Amino acid sequence: MGEAAIELAGVHKEFAVxxxxxxxxxRLDLTVAQGEFFSLLGPxxxxxxxxxRMIAGFEEPTGGTVRLxxxxxxxxxxxxxxVNMVFQSYALFPHLTAYENVAFGLExxxxxxxxxxxxxxxxxxxxxxxxxxxxxxRELSGGQQQRVALARALVNxxxxxxxxxxxxxxDLKLRQQMQTELKRIxxxxxxxxxxxxxxxxxxxxMSDRIAVMRAGAIEQLGPPRAIYERPVTRFVAGFIxxxxxxDGTVERVDDGVAVLTYGPGERVLVPxxxxxxxxxxxxxxxxxxxxxREQPAGTGCxxxxxxxxDVVYHGTSTNYTVTTAAGPDLVVFDQNARDAEDLAxxxxxxxxxxxxxxxxxxxxx
Amino acid sequence: xRRRLTPYLLVLPGGLWLLLFFVxxxxxxxxxxxxxxxxxxxxxxxxxxxxxxxxxxxxRVQLVRSLVYGAIATVVLIVAAFPVAYWIAxxxxxxxxxxxxxxxxxxxxxFVLRTISWRYVLTDEGILLGPLKDAGxxxxxxHILGTPTAVILGLVYNFLPFMVLPIYVALxxxxxxxxxxxxxxxxxxxxxxxxVVLPLALPGVFAGVLMTFVPAxxxxxxxxxxxxSSTAMIGQVIQSQYLTSSNYPAASALSxxxxxxxxxxxxxxxxxxxxxxxxxxxxR
Numbered sequence: 001m002g003e004a005a006i007e008l009a010g011v012h013k014e015f016a017v018x019x020x021x022x023x024x025x026x027r028l029d030l031t032v033a034q035g036e037f038f039s040l041l042g043p044x045x046x047x048x049x050x051x052x053r054m055i056a057g058f059e060e061p062t063g064g065t066v067r068l069x070x071x072x073x074x075x076x077x078x079x080x081x082x083v084n085m086v087f088q089s090y091a092l093f094p095h096l097t098a099y100e101n102v103a104f105g106l107e108x109x110x111x112x113x114x115x116x117x118x119x120x121x122x123x124x125x126x127x128x129x130x131x132x133x134x135x136x137x138r139e140l141s142g143g144q145q146q147r148v149a150l151a152r153a154l155v156n157x158x159x160x161x162x163x164x165x166x167x168x169x170x171d172l173k174l175r176q177q178m179q180t181e182l183k184r185i186x187x188x189x190x191x192x193x194x195x196x197x198x199x200x201x202x203x204x205x206m207s208d209r210i211a212v213m214r215a216g217a218i219e220q221l222g223p224p225r226a227i228y229e230r231p232v233t234r235f236v237a238g239f240i241x242x243x244x245x246x247d248g249t250v251e252r253v254d255d256g257v258a259v260l261t262y263g264p265g266e267r268v269l270v271p272x273x274x275x276x277x278x279x280x281x282x283x284x285x286x287x288x289x290x291x292x293r294e295q296p297a298g299t300g301c302x303x304x305x306x307x308x309x310d311v312v313y314h315g316t317s318t319n320y321t322v323t324t325a326a327g328p329d330l331v332v333f334d335q336n337a338r339d340a341e342d343l344a345x346x347x348x349x350x351x352x353x354x355x356x357x358x359x360x361x362x363x364x365x
Numbered sequence: 366x367r368r369r370l371t372p373y374l375l376v377l378p379g380g381l382w383l384l385l386f387f388v389x390x391x392x393x394x395x396x397x398x399x400x401x402x403x404x405x406x407x408x409x410x411x412x413x414x415x416x417x418x419x420x421x422x423x424x425r426v427q428l429v430r431s432l433v434y435g436a437i438a439t440v441v442l443i444v445a446a447f448p449v450a451y452w453i454a455x456x457x458x459x460x461x462x463x464x465x466x467x468x469x470x471x472x473x474x475x476f477v478l479r480t481i482s483w484r485y486v487l488t489d490e491g492i493l494l495g496p497l498k499d500a501g502x503x504x505x506x507x508h509i510l511g512t513p514t515a516v517i518l519g520l521v522y523n524f525l526p527f528m529v530l531p532i533y534v535a536l537x538x539x540x541x542x543x544x545x546x547x548x549x550x551x552x553x554x555x556x557x558x559x560x561v562v563l564p565l566a567l568p569g570v571f572a573g574v575l576m577t578f579v580p581a582x583x584x585x586x587x588x589x590x591x592x593x594s595s596t597a598m599i600g601q602v603i604q605s606q607y608l609t610s611s612n613y614p615a616a617s618a619l620s621x622x623x624x625x626x627x628x629x630x631x632x633x634x635x636x637x638x639x640x641x642x643x644x645x646x647x648x649r
Contacts, residue, residue: 105550
């Protein structure tokens with residue numbers, strides 16, 4: 001990780017809603033490195049947008065410090081901060097053309113006219129809007145408006161670019177295309193991106209690191225793989241992708257692997273240092289589980305048997321819901337790589353197996 | 366067949382109404398303005414265009430005065446109405462509708478009555494000037510009533526909502542995020558207002574000017590109630606020509622002259638402002 005582009009130290013934000021004090025952000029500490037693609041991920045009302053607006057300067061923290069490039073900018077007006085924002089609804093200037101929209105920031109900074117023309121032209125090329133410069137925002141499609149908003153912010157070469165759910169208004173296909181595009185542009189310009197989203201797929205695909213937020217605080221912070229594979233709380237496990245949560249008590253520990261049993265031959269293996277007798281919550285991702293109708297031979301695996309409750313075909317995979325002795329129904333994703341037929345139908349007795357490293361203890365209670 | 370007729374049927378009631386109460390009187394008045402004669406022996410159509418030249422010469426002062434008063438009142442209205450509209454649109458919160466209602470509340474009282482009540486406010490020893498004179502802040506012979514100032518103030522007061530409402534509507538439609546975007550792109554509060562809020566509010570100002578300048582210029586109540594003979598406006602002249610002198614041709618010719626001047630003025634204004642662009646923004 002390079003130098004810190006953005007630092008939040010003990011940042012706190014309270015709002016008064018109908019005379020009641022609401023804590024939108026609670027004592028947040030956060031460091032975003034130079035050139036990083038950083039995502040703030042969480043459900044609506046988790047404080048992610050407020051956090052971003054405090055970085056931009058639209059909200060002043062109730063307490064704590066915001067630093068950009070090591071400089072304290074707490075209390076500095078938005079137009080004096082060297083960060084730019086891409087708004088959820090784009091917020092393009094409706095009375096200006098695409099070109100004038102993009103040139104707006106440079107004109108305010110009194111950049112020379114020739115330089116403005118050059119940089120705006122280059123930026124419109126980067127976002128694939130060549131030749132659209134004379135169009136008014138309402139003459140552009142949603143995707144094109146999105147690109148203008150992006151170009152309008154990026155052309156200023158800010159210290160960091162703040163994006164507030166920028167793809168939310170686009171349809172699925174365009175959204176996926178823009179995800180790739182955003183990542184490409186970020187690599188090309190090398191600017192720090194702070195990306196606010198409630199879409200875990202978006203965050204996983206694009207980010208270098210993700211902060212999962214809940215109720216104004218960071219629940220887990222790390223690279224996408226760590227967040228997905230090793231969720232530290234039940235909330236993260238449930239919010240990012242689909243997860244099976246199995247509750248149990250450690251019966252014994254063999255070689256750093258805890259054994260949870262649910263009947264004869266029914267066991268879940270978890271790599272943990274927890275002592276025997278500890279209650280565990282274990283997260284298992286649905287695609288890690290193998291489903292078969294024959295009794296498997298493996299011994300070093302978690303093994304549960306159960307009855308298929310539901311089968312849903314999803315094209316790339318088939319999703320099974322299985323009732324087992326281990327508590328709530330488990331979901332299993334089976335890639336449709338080999339089989340043209342379903343492995344089992346509702347009511348069939350099946351066996352589920354997965355390697356110990358795919359059981360992740362999320363909370364020791 | 367029925368589907369094709371429907372739009373015409375919808376237009377019929379209003380169309381007939383306009384034909385009866387707008388087109389017919391207009392044509393009658395045009396004919397009247399070209400007649401000669403007097404109230405006793407009656408008027409005869411003679412195609413006498415000379416009346417137009419005569420009234421222009423005789424009442425040029427009042428005509429020009431009306432346009433000047435109307436223009437000054439309109440400018441004062443823009444300055445007075447914009448902050449009110451701005452405040453209601455951006456800081457009115459959940460009470461926007463209540464504030465707009467308050468603004469319109471005086472208009473439930475008759476126009477003439479309201480203007481007459483202004484006499485009590487502006488009169489020499491009235492509630493406004495009396496205490497100021499007693500306190501020695503104004504000389505004893507200071508007066509407002511009967512001056513152009515009183516007439517223009519009356520016009521401003523009476524037409525305020527017609528300027529506030531269109532500007533409010535234009536401001537209300539501005540996405541606050543657009544203003545934030547300007548702030549984010551290095552524009553201070555003043556520049557953001559000048560570069561974003563003002564241009565987007567312009568269609569509202571344009572509509573407000575149309576709705577106030579035309580009636581203010583042809584108003585005959587404010588000058589009659591708050592002014593004096595030296596503030597006489599063209600509306601008063603027309604009124605007295607019709608009702609006092611019964612000189613119908615002169616009154617009609619004056620009315621048409623006023624209408625022509627206002628229409629030309631409005632079109633010139635629209636051209637100068639580039640209505641095309643203004644309307645395009647408004648139609649977004």
